[in-house]
Amino acid sequence: MDSISHATLSKIASDFGTPVYVYDCNKITSQYQRLTNAFNGGDVRFFYACKALTNVNILRHIRSLGAGVDCSSINEVKLAVVAGFLPSEILYTSNGIDFAEIEEAQSMGVHINIDSLSNLEKFGKKFGHSYPVGIRLRPNIMAGGNLKISTGHEKSKFGISVNQLDKILALVDRYDLFVQALHIHTGSDIRDVDVFLKGIEILFDQIPFFKELEIIDLGGGMKVPYKKDDEETDIPLLGMKVLEAFAEHPNPNGKPLQIWFEPGKFLVSECGYFITQVNVMKQTGAANFASVNSGFNHLIRPMFYDSYHRIENISNPGGDSQSYAVVGNICETDTFAWNRTLQEVREGDLLVFYNAGAYGFEMSSNFNSRLKPAEVMLKDGEVTLIRNREDFDDLLRHQVL
Ligand SMILES: *Cc1c(COP(=O)(O)O)cnc(C)c1O
Numbered sequence: 001m002d003s004i005s006h007a008t009l010s011k012i013a014s015d016f017g018t019p020v021y022v023y024d025c026n027k028i029t030s031q032y033q034r035l036t037n038a039f040n041g042g043d044v045r046f047f048y049a050c051k052a053l054t055n056v057n058i059l060r061h062i063r064s065l066g067a068g069v070d071c072s073s074i075n076e077v078k079l080a081v082v083a084g085f086l087p088s089e090i091l092y093t094s095n096g097i098d099f100a101e102i103e104e105a106q107s108m109g110v111h112i113n114i115d116s117l118s119n120l121e122k123f124g125k126k127f128g129h130s131y132p133v134g135i136r137l138r139p140n141i142m143a144g145g146n147l148k149i150s151t152g153h154e155k156s157k158f159g160i161s162v163n164q165l166d167k168i169l170a171l172v173d174r175y176d177l178f179v180q181a182l183h184i185h186t187g188s189d190i191r192d193v194d195v196f197l198k199g200i201e202i203l204f205d206q207i208p209f210f211k212e213l214e215i216i217d218l219g220g221g222m223k224v225p226y227k228k229d230d231e232e233t234d235i236p237l238l239g240m241k242v243l244e245a246f247a248e249h250p251n252p253n254g255k256p257l258q259i260w261f262e263p264g265k266f267l268v269s270e271c272g273y274f275i276t277q278v279n280v281m282k283q284t285g286a287a288n289f290a291s292v293n294s295g296f297n298h299l300i301r302p303m304f305y306d307s308y309h310r311i312e313n314i315s316n317p318g319g320d321s322q323s324y325a326v327v328g329n330i331c332e333t334d335t336f337a338w339n340r341t342l343q344e345v346r347e348g349d350l351l352v353f354y355n356a357g358a359y360g361f362e363m364s365s366n367f368n369s370r371l372k373p374a375e376v377m378l379k380d381g382e383v384t385l386i387r388n389r390e391d392f393d394d395l396l397r398h399q400v401l
Helices: 006-016 025-038 056-064 074-082 099-108 117-127 162-175 193-209 235-248 301-305 392-396
Strands: 020-024 044-049 068-071 090-093 111-114 133-138 179-183 215-217 258-261 272-283 288-292 311-313 321-327 335-343 350-353 374-379 382-387
Touching (some): 006 020, 006 350, 006 374, 020 025, 025 044, 025 235, 056 074, 074 099, 090 099, 090 133, 099 111, 111 117, 179 193, 193 215, 193 235, 311 335
Parallel strands (some): 044 068, 044 258, 111 133, 133 179, 288 321
Antiparallel strands (some): 020 272, 272 288, 311 350, 321 335
């Protein structure tokens, strides 16, 4: 893992205060290059699933690499426009959204994936063949790190079940829909390449029914390492196997199919560092608690879906290793890590959380009336503040006094 040095992180903490999110653009670049190298030779496009991290400065950097952007709300579409993405580079994959947002996306000229028969029908009535559409399918397979981050299984709310193909085709027929893309996104933290291939196999069965198809969108979900020596998706193998599968299944309609991916976590997880400071040490019969100046209001992933974040005490690299419970300062059970071995922790030390780029700041809240942290970007050795730390006025901004 090529990481930002402790010295740089300490300097950022003293210059900008804590807690603070730090993003390393060069890491995003190298992750993007790993993807493009793996799919070299194929007709493949990558749309960054920006719900992982939407700071406009990060979006601009990702656009500069040549990627498009995949959005989960109309506001993300608008943020992408602010960041300079052209409509042709923006994809809006809907999840149970109001049809008005689909109309707005259409008026902006972006790509649209629709995930319900209901919205597909409204789309057909309004636009007929005049505007291309993607259909988000649910392949009914189990994929991803755990149930909470699995989206393609039978009980999932996402997409239109492949078992309802006849209903989809009836709508295509009735409204002369221009189905340009078929989409699946089956989950997050998918380590096994075979799981991706299983989804693709199911898609191959659907392709012959869509005469104007041009794009197969395989979603995101590639797994990154969280621990030292942790397993991740084998990206070169994924590239090879996917291109192989498509070569073996030429589009029966003759049109070559472009392959799209929507990586979120893969591009930005490892670029992120969350720096906190220890407020209080508390020894009890159960654990030695290190309570930091943050909580699940800033980084909810451990409490929300048991995610693991590597933590380092960058203030005491020579200290003895001991076991700690690292907790937040929120009035609610708020455990970042239990039984975690760290270099001796003292009040005032800086604890850094790794893999904090994806779904970190983005899922933060003002719970306990705490303020959201600042965000800082590192690019080619330059450090830039890209979001101000909130202040007390922000808590009152929308309250009617
Ligand atoms: C969240 C999401 C992604 C990205 O998932 P990652 O696990 O972060 O790669 C891609 N596509 C869609 C439709 C999503 O909702």
